[in-house]
Amino acid sequence: MTETVLAVLNQPSRDAAPHDPAADAFTFAGPLEEHIQVQDLGIIRGDGVFETITVVDGHPQAVEPHLARFERSARMLDLPVPDVDAWRRAVEAVCAELDPVREAFVKTVLTRGVEGAERPTGWVYAAPSGDSTAARTEGISVVTLDRGYRHDVERTSPWLLQGAKTLSYAVNMAALREAARRGADDAVFVSTDGYVLEGTRANLVLSVGGRLVTPRTDIGILAGTTQADVFRFAAEAGIETAYELITLDDFHAADAAWLVSSVRQAAPIRAVNGNAREIDAELTTRINEFLLAREV
Template identity: 80%
Template sequence: MTETVLAVLNQPSRDAAAHDPSADAFTFEAPLDHQLEVQDLGVVRGDGVFETITVVDGRPQALEAHLARFVRSAGMLDLPLPDLDAWRRAIEAVCAELDPVREAFAKTVLTRGVEGSGRPTGWVYAAASGDSTPARTEGISVVTLDRGYRHDVERTSPWLLQGAKTLSYAVNMAALREATRRGADDALFVTTDGYVLEGTRANLVMSVAGRLVTPRTDIGILAGTTQADVFRFAEQQGIETSYELVTMDDLRAADALWLVSSVRQAAPIRSVDGHEHAMDLAMTEQVNDFLLSRES
């Protein structure tokens, strides 16, 4: 059985030299064998970018949107830009190699490689997803945590790389552990000047008086591929959508809340900071049916 698949790219970017000029574009490798140099900057400094792509019945979803964000994140880190043809082929190959399952994921990773080598490291890893049914049907609890910067950080301090999907997730994981310590499933980051941002690994979507609203993407958060498809679903249903500055009062007053992301899809929020919040489970089911049936 092929429960996990790993493809290692020989030349992740045409702007950098190949690891082996005579080798194929990528090779399948054993996921548990030695693959990385211990001095790879993705390991020792978190100097790299990644994407996690939902795979349904062997089909990678929102692939082009993920690849576009992959390129955008790499550009923000001044990494050699990904060779999209090579990455697309590797993604499709690992999805085809994986044992048939209803839901899986493919993770693309690009690092700067070993310092001074001039050769980035790249790989695609695929595996079956965990069961997200409880989160989708029973909801999740969240706590709000101060992110430590103002909502205009992306404009004032672009070197902080807000809005890039980097490997530097230590803060996100620390926030998730803090949420667990407080008895919650996840955390929502809030700016020091009172605006709601995003979850540790997901975007916020709110139902407000018949509209779907998400925080603006120019305030230091990652533009979400799943959130964009939720808005595409809404627009097909004639539901107005909007990107706005969201305050804590707006959050509390919303008719329903979701954290949306690849793999978990749309998870309704049942409580915020220990206070129960109404859920729209009918809408949740419609949104998830749409997300899991996407063709691209």
């Protein structure tokens, strides 16, 4: 049984030398074996980027948008530019090796490598996904947490890397633990000047007067691949969409709300800060059916 698959890239970027000039672009390796040096900057400093790609019935979804964001994040960190062709081949290869399951995921990781070596480290990992049925059908509860930045931080302070999908997830994990301490499943970040941003690992989508609305992507949040596909669903369904500045009052007044992400897909929000809210079960079902049926 091949429950997990790992491919280690020999030359993650054409801008840097390969680890082994005579080796193939990537090699399969035992997922539980030792592969990463303890001095790798991805481990000791979180100096790297990653993507998580949904796999349904062996088919990786939204691969090109994920790889484009992977490359964009790497550029924001001044990492060697990923060799997208090599990464795409590795993604396809681990999916082909994984045992048939309905839902799985692929994680791509690129780090700066060992300090001074001038060679990045890269790997692609695939495994079955957990069961997200309850989150998709019963919904999730969230709390709102202050992120500590204004909504225009991406423009005023680009060195904070807001909008890049980096390995530095300590704050996100701390926010999840705080949400759990408050009896919630997840958190939604809010800027210091009162604008709703994103979840710890997901984008926010609201239903407002028959439209689907999400926070603008120029306010220091990650542009979501799943959110983009939710808007593609909306376009096909004749539902108007918009990217807007959203206040806390807007969030509370919305007709329905979801956190959308790879793996979990669209999870309706059933409570905010302990206050119950209505979920749109019918629209949620339609959105998730669309997301799980994606061919691109």
